[in-house]
Amino acid sequence: MENDPLFTTFSPIKIILTIFAIFAWTRVILRFRDKVVNFKELAFWTIVWIGAIVIVFIPGKTTALAKLLGMGRGFDAMVFIAIVALFYAVYRLYIRSNEAEQEITRLTRQIALRMAALEEKNKE
Amino acid sequence: MKLAILIPAYNEEKSIGQVLDSLPQKIAGVDKIDCIVVNDGSADQTAEIAKNKGAKVISHWFNRGLGGALGTGFEYVKNHDYDGKSGYDCLITFDADGQHNPLDIETVIKPILEKKADVCVGSRFLTFEGHMPWYRRIGLTGMNIITFLLFLVWTTDSQSGMRAFSRNAIEKIQIKTNKMEVSSEFFYEINNKNLKYTEAPIKAIYSEYSLSKGQKNINAFNILAKLIFKRFFSK
Numbered sequence: 278m279e280n281d282p283l284f285t286t287f288s289p290i291k292i293i294l295t296i297f298a299i300f301a302w303t304r305v306i307l308r309f310r311d312k313v314v315n316f317k318e319l320a321f322w323t324i325v326w327i328g329a330i331v332i333v334f335i336p337g338k339t340t341a342l343a344k345l346l347g348m349g350r351g352f353d354a355m356v357f358i359a360i361v362a363l364f365y366a367v368y369r370l371y372i373r374s375n376e377a378e379q380e381i382t383r384l385t386r387q388i389a390l391r392m393a394a395l396e397e398k399n400k401e
Numbered sequence: 402m403k404l405a406i407l408i409p410a411y412n413e414e415k416s417i418g419q420v421l422d423s424l425p426q427k428i429a430g431v432d433k434i435d436c437i438v439v440n441d442g443s444a445d446q447t448a449e450i451a452k453n454k455g456a457k458v459i460s461h462w463f464n465r466g467l468g469g470a471l472g473t474g475f476e477y478v479k480n481h482d483y484d485g486k487s488g489y490d491c492l493i494t495f496d497a498d499g500q501h502n503p504l505d506i507e508t509v510i511k512p513i514l515e516k517k518a519d520v521c522v523g524s525r526f527l528t529f530e531g532h533m534p535w536y537r538r539i540g541l542t543g544m545n546i547i548t549f550l551l552f553l554v555w556t557t558d559s560q561s562g563m564r565a566f567s568r569n570a571i572e573k574i575q576i577k578t579n580k581m582e583v584s585s586e587f588f589y590e591i592n593n594k595n596l597k598y599t600e601a602p603i604k605a606i607y608s609e610y611s612l613s614k615g616q617k618n619i620n621a622f623n624i625l626a627k628l629i630f631k632r633f634f635s636k
Contacts, residue, residue: 371630372634375630378579379579381463381465382465382468382469382472385442385462385473386461386465386476388462389439389459389461389473390459390473390476390477392459392460393458393459393477
């Protein structure tokens with residue numbers, strides 16, 4: 278279990294994730310300088326991204342996760358979680374787009390009805 | 402007794418004039434008949450032709466689909482000079498593609514006039530006259546089963562475009578879906594608002610034109626997704 282090659286060795290994915298976390302953290306610092314985010318938010322995101330880097334370098338964590346879910350390999354667990362998250366995201370998007378569609382219809386309806394009422398008034 | 406004939410139309414310039422001409426001027430037991438065309442963002446001459454034929458035309462700026470158009474018509478009829486006396490007593494929806502026989506209007510509104518039902522749907526399956534293509538028959542039967550499973554109202558023609566409503570139904574029904582799934586949504590409302598439902602036999606006139614404007618079977622999957630959403634997930 279400890280020799281899951283993707284996460285125990287010093288693999289490219291770790292470097293990519295680390296670089297990404299540092300990049301995201303610098304964005305937060307820039308936004309803090311521009312006073313878009315306050316100190317509390319800066320502290321929060323600093324903890325999040327440093328935590329992310331630390332987690333990336335803890336060996337065997339995905340394997341532990343896989344064990345928890347009753348799966349063989351850490352990679353499987355990651356894919357499983359990613360798919361569930363994606364399904365949820367699609368579901369949320371579906372609701373959002375449905376709501377937006379209904380709002381557009383309501384708007385179109387009100388405009389149409391008001392125009393029709395105006396027309397009737399002008400006739401009289 | 403005031404009757405509103407509601408015709409949703411989207412790019413129907415080829416048929417709308419003929420359809421409006423064919424509508425009955427007089428029906429026994431009805432004092433006044435008004436034609437309301439909801440022009441659903443047509444890019445052609447639909448609105449102009451309908452206006453010239455004397456129909457009341459309400460125009461959407463954008464195309465919103467059948468449900469959007471019917472909802473607009475319902476809202477217009479609901480609020481139109483209604484002071485408890487002078488509003489419409491009955492509303493019937495009618496397709497603009499010429500697939501309905503205007504003589505069937507009388508049959509479909511009869512249960513409403515006699516106060517025997519709140520909603521009466523003109524079913525193309527209660528009579529064997531008129532030839533419905535077999536593939537369409539299969540698709541429609543599937544939709545009937547889906548409608549029953551989701552909304553617990555058994556109907557022989559859930560997708561029919563000819564439906565009559567009483568004043569009670571006009572006031573209670575709220576249409577929220579936008580597209581073709583509206584046909585089944587009516588049954589959700591019938592079930593939900595405890596409306597009395599009945600059916601009357603009508604004859605479908607299938608021309609090449611009306612078939613090309615109709616639903617394709619493949620669209621059933623899209624409708625199904627929307628209906629499941631409506632049944633289980635929407636507020």
